[in-house]
Amino acid sequence: MIFDRIASRSAGDISRRGFLQAGAAAGGGLMLSLRLPFAGDEAEAAGAEAFAPNAFIRIPASGPVVLTMPYVEMGQGTYTSIPMLIAEELEVDLKQVRLEHAPSNAKLYGNPLLGGIQATGNSNAMRGAWLPLRQAGAVARTMLVAAAAKRWNVEPASCHAERGDVIHSPTKRRLAYGKLAADAAHVSVPDKVALKRPEEFRLIGTPAKRLDAPAKVNGTAVYGIDARPQGVKVATLAQSPVFGGRVKSVDDRAAKAIKGVRQIVRLDDAVAVVADHMGAAKKGLEALVIEWDEGPHAKLTTDQIVGELEQVILQTGAVAQNIGDVPGALASAATKIEATYQVPFLAHATMEPMNCTVDVRQDGCEIWVGSQAMGRVQEFAAKAAGVPVDKVVVHNHLIGGGFGRRLEADGVVRAVEIGKQVKGPVKVVWTREEDVQHDMYRPYWLDRFTAGLDANGMPVAWNHRFAGSSVIARWVPPFFNKGLDPDSIEGAVDLVYGFPNLHVEYVRKEPPGIPTAFWRSVGPSHNVFVVESFVDELAVAAKQDPVAYRRALLDKSPRARVALDLAAEKAGWGQPLPARVGRGVSVQFVFGSYMAQVAEVEVAKDGTVSIRRVVCAVDCGTVVNPNTVRAQVQSAVMFGATAALYGEITVKDGRVEQSNFDTYQVIRMNEAPAVDVHIVQSSEPPGGMGECGTSAIVPAIANAIFAATGTRLRKMPVDSALLKQPA
Amino acid sequence: MAFTIKINGKTHTVDVDGDTPLLWVLRDVLAMTGTKFGCGKGLCGACTVHIDGAATRSCQTSVDSVGASAVTTIEAIGATPAGAKIQKAWLDHEVVQCGYCQSGQIMSASALLASNPHPTDSDIDDAMSGNICRCGTYIRIRAAIKHAAQSNGKGA
Numbered sequence: 021m022i023f024d025r026i027a028s029r030s031a032g033d034i035s036r037r038g039f040l041q042a043g044a045a046a047g048g049g050l051m052l053s054l055r056l057p058f059a060g061d062e063a064e065a066a067g068a069e070a071f072a073p074n075a076f077i078r079i080p081a082s083g084p085v086v087l088t089m090p091y092v093e094m095g096q097g098t099y100t101s102i103p104m105l106i107a108e109e110l111e112v113d114l115k116q117v118r119l120e121h122a123p124s125n126a127k128l129y130g131n132p133l134l135g136g137i138q139a140t141g142n143s144n145a146m147r148g149a150w151l152p153l154r155q156a157g158a159v160a161r162t163m164l165v166a167a168a169a170k171r172w173n174v175e176p177a178s179c180h181a182e183r184g185d186v187i188h189s190p191t192k193r194r195l196a197y198g199k200l201a202a203d204a205a206h207v208s209v210p211d212k213v214a215l216k217r218p219e220e221f222r223l224i225g226t227p228a229k230r231l232d233a234p235a236k237v238n239g240t241a242v243y244g245i246d247a248r249p250q251g252v253k254v255a256t257l258a259q260s261p262v263f264g265g266r267v268k269s270v271d272d273r274a275a276k277a278i279k280g281v282r283q284i285v286r287l288d289d290a291v292a293v294v295a296d297h298m299g300a301a302k303k304g305l306e307a308l309v310i311e312w313d314e315g316p317h318a319k320l321t322t323d324q325i326v327g328e329l330e331q332v333i334l335q336t337g338a339v340a341q342n343i344g345d346v347p348g349a350l351a352s353a354a355t356k357i358e359a360t361y362q363v364p365f366l367a368h369a370t371m372e373p374m375n376c377t378v379d380v381r382q383d384g385c386e387i388w389v390g391s392q393a394m395g396r397v398q399e400f401a402a403k404a405a406g407v408p409v410d411k412v413v414v415h416n417h418l419i420g421g422g423f424g425r426r427l428e429a430d431g432v433v434r435a436v437e438i439g440k441q442v443k444g445p446v447k448v449v450w451t452r453e454e455d456v457q458h459d460m461y462r463p464y465w466l467d468r469f470t471a472g473l474d475a476n477g478m479p480v481a482w483n484h485r486f487a488g489s490s491v492i493a494r495w496v497p498p499f500f501n502k503g504l505d506p507d508s509i510e511g512a513v514d515l516v517y518g519f520p521n522l523h524v525e526y527v528r529k530e531p532p533g534i535p536t537a538f539w540r541s542v543g544p545s546h547n548v549f550v551v552e553s554f555v556d557e558l559a560v561a562a563k564q565d566p567v568a569y570r571r572a573l574l575d576k577s578p579r580a581r582v583a584l585d586l587a588a589e590k591a592g593w594g595q596p597l598p599a600r601v602g603r604g605v606s607v608q609f610v611f612g613s614y615m616a617q618v619a620e621v622e623v624a625k626d627g628t629v630s631i632r633r634v635v636c637a638v639d640c641g642t643v644v645n646p647n648t649v650r651a652q653v654q655s656a657v658m659f660g661a662t663a664a665l666y667g668e669i670t671v672k673d674g675r676v677e678q679s680n681f682d683t684y685q686v687i688r689m690n691e692a693p694a695v696d697v698h699i700v701q702s703s704e705p706p707g708g709m710g711e712c713g714t715s716a717i718v719p720a721i722a723n724a725i726f727a728a729t730g731t732r733l734r735k736m737p738v739d740s741a742l743l744k745q746p747a
Numbered sequence: 748m749a750f751t752i753k754i755n756g757k758t759h760t761v762d763v764d765g766d767t768p769l770l771w772v773l774r775d776v777l778a779m780t781g782t783k784f785g786c787g788k789g790l791c792g793a794c795t796v797h798i799d800g801a802a803t804r805s806c807q808t809s810v811d812s813v814g815a816s817a818v819t820t821i822e823a824i825g826a827t828p829a830g831a832k833i834q835k836a837w838l839d840h841e842v843v844q845c846g847y848c849q850s851g852q853i854m855s856a857s858a859l860l861a862s863n864p865h866p867t868d869s870d871i872d873d874a875m876s877g878n879i880c881r882c883g884t885y886i887r888i889r890a891a892i893k894h895a896a897q898s899n900g901k902g903a
Contacts, residue, residue: 095845095882229841236846237837237853239781239821246780254775279764297775298784299767371785371793371847371881420783420847421881452786647841651887655844658883681790681879690872692885 049080049201083198094422097648109157111181158213167203227647247388257292262674271309317533329466337525338503341513344521349481353472365669366462372420376435379445384411390419400429404436424538460537463489477562487527489536511547516577544715552606552719586637591618604723613640613707619720627740631693641704656713755823765811781821792878795851802858821850829861836895844882
């Protein structure tokens with residue numbers, strides 16, 4: 021939502037909107053600097069009149085195109101699909117585009133420091149880049165063609181570009197881009213360029229191979245945790261087991277005696293062991309005797325947090341959407357249905373545990389990390405180190421799983437706090453236990469619904485109130501307005517269904533003692549589960565088939581209906597199934613993409629749920645790379661299925677009770693369902709694809725469990741005790 | 748004390764406590780960072796290496812237990828026939844996403860293929876369920892293993 025508005029701002033004329041500038045590259049060649057839309061951009065837009073580029077296309081004299089972009093690769097395929105946009109319009113092969121991490125030190129490019137909050141999240145990379153990167157590619161091509169035409173003293177219109185060369189069509193003379201780049205730097209930037217029509221695409225829409233794959237199969241890919249600056253030491257840490265607690269005392273005698281342990285660093289609320297290697301650091305950590313002052317949350321439990329939500333949800337919230345007259349429609353409804361839903365705190369549990377390498381010096385600070393939010397890293401590190409922002413150099417790395425966790429800079433701040441007390445560079449690596457117990461969690465949400473049905477069972481009133489944490493209010497405060505933020509409500513408002521009377525309210529309530537954060541599929545991770553579960557309840561109350569019921573409500577959303585029909589057909593909806601096997605459906609429009617999923621589950625006698633198969637139909641507009649779309653759906657489905665079956669962070673005595681993959685379980689090979697992905701052809705602008713599969717699968721599973729057992733699960737994760745077959 | 752271990756055909760001497768997990772010897776002492784840390788408890792498989800050809804969790808293997816055994820890591824698995832087939836299949840099937848767990852996945856899959864040229868689905872479940880992938884690439888891992896097995900001839 022936020023990101024869509026930012027994206028739409030970028031559309032339009034090139035020079036007038038000032039998103040692109042061209043000039044000579046350092047060392048010769050052509051350099052295009054452009055500004056791609058980002059999370060948080062709009063918040064600072066009012067004050068930021070100066071052009072602050074965050075992406076660079078360099079065509080050096082030596083040949084291939086070098087693209088530096090602010091989006092990061094965390095598995096979603098961005099490093100492949102984004103270069104496709106440039107290559108398409110620039111008329112180069114994908115192989116001719118080399119990608120570099122965006123630097124935090126823009127001096128390298130002779131440009132002002134990268135401003136604002138740089139972030140890759142909310143499935144916004146493709147949506148944000150779709151127009152400006154193609155325009156930039158076309159601008160560069162036009163300038164290179166103009167340079168060649170001038171050299172040959174011919175009309176630009178008599179030349180065309182092909183695979184990194186400009187060709188004078190009548191005479192077949194040809195010049196490589198590299199040879200033209202220096203001249204092109206002096207050509208004025210065209211005001212307007214024509215972009216290809218979809219039928220002219222030669223790369224977009226093809227299943228191009230991932231550019232980052234070879235390094236990831238032979239061990240040479242470098243993630244943040246692999247950074248090894250000269251002389252680096254390795255540290256690991258214990259943070260207060262209760263959020264908000266402090267260190268009371270530390271006995272480090274035994275730890276210091278361990279071979280390889282170099283130093284014990286004490287912070288207000290954490291202790292770190294610095295060593296030659298992680299083996300010694302971990303052994304040292306285990307040998308520490310730490311006494312904690314547990315602080316105000318020492319007795320905190322999940323029940324207490326939920327109890328607070330149950331209180332505030334009785335209050336009126338901020339109105340997120342209001343259509344028609346819900347009280348009136350409810351009063352005259354033939355049937356009234358109420359339900360309460362809950363979803364738990366969730367950890368990210370990225371495969372690469374939290375880590376950050378720092379070298380804090382008197383005059384500045386150097387950081388090696390894999391981050392979804394480079395700007396935030398730089399800003400927070402500067403504050404923690406007590407140095408100006410321009411004295412913080414951040415080296416970004418591949419990310420071993422983001423899912424929202426690496427939009428946060430808490431790990432960077434920790435590393436800087438430790439690094440301030442260590443001479444030379446130190447790599448701070450969290451144990452998995454620290455990673456799970458000091459995550460920032462997907463918020464706990466509580467939802468209450470009331471719906472009214474007419475005599476035919478069709479909904480005439482929809483009333484939804486929910487309570488929980490606003491991540492946006494902490495992360496980008498200007499976006500929290502009048503009690504609402506665009507993320508918390510996405511998937512709860514602007515439903516695909518045409519409800520004549522609809523009222524949605526949000527009550528913000530921050531949990532005591534538990535930090536919250538974005539988590540793959542963010543607001544919709546919660547809203548789509550509750551909305552699609554409750555719609556299923558309405559279908560049941562109306563004694564109608566869940567697909568047919570939804571279909572009848574989709575007059576205003578033809579693209580959603582096409583997706584639903586396709587998913588139902590491919591899943592064999594309506595075909596008979598064995599006992600305790602069921603199909604469940606979900607439909608959604610989030611992150612700019614339409615999706616329908618059908619999950620087929622089997623519930624064993626002991627209540628264990630296994631997912632047999634998932635069928636997904638998606639209309640994500642123009643498909644840039646169908647392979648990426650399929651991979652992202654498969655991935656997002658597994659992520660959501662893990663949450664549905666196992667995901668739950670609970671709190672007792674102020675502590676997170678889960679700690680590693682034994683207590684915070686993840687779907688494994690033997691449980692992974694087949695996922696069939698069907699893509700609806702479309703020439704609409706691309707929608708986001710990294711997250712929608714996650715929000716859609718959770719209700720599909722819950723609805724399938726209902727179909728298999730007759731038990732409606734209104735709380736995630738699945739509680740198999742409720743699903744045991746009666747004797 | 749000093750330990751001499753053989754990794755990827757080369758001999759290395761390291762001076763660490765005997766109970767130091769092989770994982771940290773590889774990553775922090777010898778700078779072979781292809782082997783990954785995921786859980787430290789043998790629960791996720793990210794740290795998988797081969798010891799005398801058997802898939803082994805290096806986070807649960809103390810350096811003093813290695814002895815004269817041959818350690819193979821992701822950096823050298825491509826030199827084995829099974830490893831090369833698996834790596835190629837991984838590329839053909841576009842398995843990787845974030846890629847962090849894939850060193851371990853490839854080591855487990857290579858050990859499976861080396862000992863069982865034509866694994867069934869259930870063999871794949873048994874050999875691979877110790878390796879977690881948060882990106883959920885399991886479907887492609889299974890397909891890639893089957894594809895690599897087909898290149899062994901005589902069908903899958």
